[in-house]
Amino acid sequence: MKNYSYPLADDWTTDEIVVVTTLYQRLEDAYELNQGVSKQALLAAYQAFKEIVPSKSQEKQLGRQFETLTGYSLYRTMKAARETTRKSVKMVLGGSH
Numbered sequence: 001m002k003n004y005s006y007p008l009a010d011d012w013t014t015d016e017i018v019v020v021t022t023l024y025q026r027l028e029d030a031y032e033l034n035q036g037v038s039k040q041a042l043l044a045a046y047q048a049f050k051e052i053v054p055s056k057s058q059e060k061q062l063g064r065q066f067e068t069l070t071g072y073s074l075y076r077t078m079k080a081a082r083e084t085t086r087k088s089v090k091m092v093l094g095g096s097h
Contacts, residue, residue, distance in 0.1 A: 006066070006069075012052065019045075022054070023047075023074075024047055026045040028072060030081075030091040031072050031092070036090030039084060039086065042077070042078075043081055046078055085093035
């Protein structure tokens with residue numbers, strides 16, 4: 001386990017924090033697990049995230065903060081998930097695999 005704090009908003013409820021944290025965990029899985037992460041699980045986590053963070057600017061801000069902390073890109077991972085025909089998404093630092 002890495003030791004960092006996820007970027008979160010102060011006004012989110014516990015349930016909202018759980019939803020956003022789930023997306024961050026799926027992003028980590030895409031980079032860290034040998035098999036990657038299920039495309040379906042990743043897209044579902046992102047859809048739930050968008051219910052909490054509908055603003056594109058806030059999404060970009062959180063994505064940049066998350067990438068600064070982890071090196072993992074929300075934007076590139078979600079782009080890969082949308083474009084792949086595979087059932088899983090496997091990312092490597094600097095792109096997809």
